[in-house]
Amino acid sequence: xxxxxxxxxxxxxxxxxxxxxxxxxxxxxxxxxxxxxxxxxxxxxxxxxxxxxxxxxxxxxxxxxxxxxxxxxxxxxxxxxxxxxxxxxxxxxxxxxxxxxxxxxxxxxxxxxxxxxxxxxxxxxxxxxxxxxxxxxxxxxxxxxxxxxxxxxxxxxxxxxxxxxxxxxxxxxxxxxxxxxxxxxxxxxxxxxxxxxxxxxxxxxxxxxxxxxxxxxxxxxxxxxxxxxxxxxxxxxxxxxxxxxxxxxxxxxxxx
Ligand SMILES: NC(=O)c1ccc[n+]([C@@H]2O[C@H](COP(=O)([O-])OP(=O)(O)OC[C@H]3O[C@@H](n4cnc5c(N)ncnc54)[C@H](OP(=O)(O)O)[C@@H]3O)[C@@H](O)[C@H]2O)c1
Numbered sequence: 001x002x003x004x005x006x007x008x009x010x011x012x013x014x015x016x017x018x019x020x021x022x023x024x025x026x027x028x029x030x031x032x033x034x035x036x037x038x039x040x041x042x043x044x045x046x047x048x049x050x051x052x053x054x055x056x057x058x059x060x061x062x063x064x065x066x067x068x069x070x071x072x073x074x075x076x077x078x079x080x081x082x083x084x085x086x087x088x089x090x091x092x093x094x095x096x097x098x099x100x101x102x103x104x105x106x107x108x109x110x111x112x113x114x115x116x117x118x119x120x121x122x123x124x125x126x127x128x129x130x131x132x133x134x135x136x137x138x139x140x141x142x143x144x145x146x147x148x149x150x151x152x153x154x155x156x157x158x159x160x161x162x163x164x165x166x167x168x169x170x171x172x173x174x175x176x177x178x179x180x181x182x183x184x185x186x187x188x189x190x191x192x193x194x195x196x197x198x199x200x201x202x203x204x205x206x207x208x209x210x211x212x213x214x215x216x217x218x219x220x221x222x223x224x225x226x227x228x229x230x231x232x233x234x235x236x237x238x239x240x241x242x243x244x245x246x247x248x249x250x251x252x253x254x255x256x
Contacts, residue, residue, distance in 0.1 A: 002231035004029030007080040009072070011063050011121060012090030014041035016191030017141070019048070020219035021087055021226050026054035028227055030085060033076040035061040055080075063090045063117030064109075073124040083128045085230045088121040089141040093197045096153045107155050114159035115166070122170050126179060135178025137230045140167050142185045144245050160185075164241055171239030180238040182229045187245035189217040212247030 008025045012018035014036030022032050026049040034045050034056060042058035049056030057079050061072045076083055094110035095102065118140050129136035145153060146160030167183040174181060188194050188207055194216065198204045208216065225244045228234055243249055 001029035002227060002233065003085060006030045006084040007033070007076065007082050008085035008087070008230070009033045009035065009076055009083060009125070010087045010089060011035040011061070011117070012141075013045050013058075014038045016193060017186070017189060017219045017222045018087070018089040019045045021089065021223040022056070023048045023052055024220065024223040024227050025085070025087075025230075026052040026056065028231070030054065031080050032056040033072070033080070033083075034058045035063065035072050036090065037062055063088075063121060064112040066120055069117075069120040069124050073128050077128060082132050083125060084132075084134070084136050086121065086125045086136070086138045087141070087226055087230065088118045088125075088138065090117055091141055091159075091193075093193050094153075094155050094159075096156070096197065098152055099154050102155060110155045111159050111162075114156070115162040118163050119166055122166065122181070126170065126174055129174075129179050130177055135174075135180075137234075138170075138179065138181045139226050139229050140181070140183040142167075142183045142241065144185050144187045144243065144248050146183075146185055147241070147243070147249060167241070168239045175238055180229075180234070182234075182237055182239070183241045184222060184226055184229070185241050185243045185245070186217060186222050187211060187248035189219055189222055191219060210248055210253065211245070212250065212253045215246065217244065217246055 008030040010022040013022045013034030032049050046056035046058050059072045059075050061068045091114045095106045142160040142163040145157040146164045150157045171181040
């Protein structure tokens, strides 16, 4: 029960990695606040949290809007009294085309959700954590795409590089206040986003070949890493990127 008695927020808790992490947090003893735009899916995650023996609150939120993120944190505190843990996971893949074909509208949307959304969450979460005794732990969601270039997905990659930079700076600003801030960088994980992004069979084969472990990851394998970073077991870790990638970034993987 690594999060016994804690209050945790998961953005993008309506599906995929966020939903699995929220349920794992609940099993670890936390009360949960779930944010996302889809109400039925948010309520479904809350049902899973209850089935896991904890309490959950869904707050319909667009993380790219300051007023909604501010209201999200207020509602979390009104309901549960404090905020100890946050997983800023909400994100979109955007439109994957070369830069010369990218629309300004898609650039703005992807950066607004993936990068500005994390910045807004940090801003209001840290403000709340500074008011409380005991500090807190925050994990942001990046990707291996935040640590390498990727032709055709420049906007997504730029947004995730930005999240890693934001994490380091935020960690420096809060380290003395007992607030730890880290970032997780997964390779391909089996979710709706990955299914959308790699739907062509030849693309799927190519991307699978980049994972030396021979398979894509499962949402629970990221949830476990995030739970550890949010728990006191990771008490000396802040400002770091944790890569969870089946060997993806270890180097080129020629047939042997
Ligand atoms: N799957 C992978 O291979 C992979 C690899 C590396 C990193 N990631 C990252 O992992 C995170 C979760 O993705 P996933 O793979 O679990 O895909 P997913 O199932 O599509 O989840 C994306 C989540 O983000 C939420 N979201 C999107 N835009 C939002 C907005 N404006 N405001 C609030 N919530 C928003 C979605 O909720 P609503 O639609 O309800 O708003 C959904 O819960 C993303 O940041 C993604 O970039 C994924």
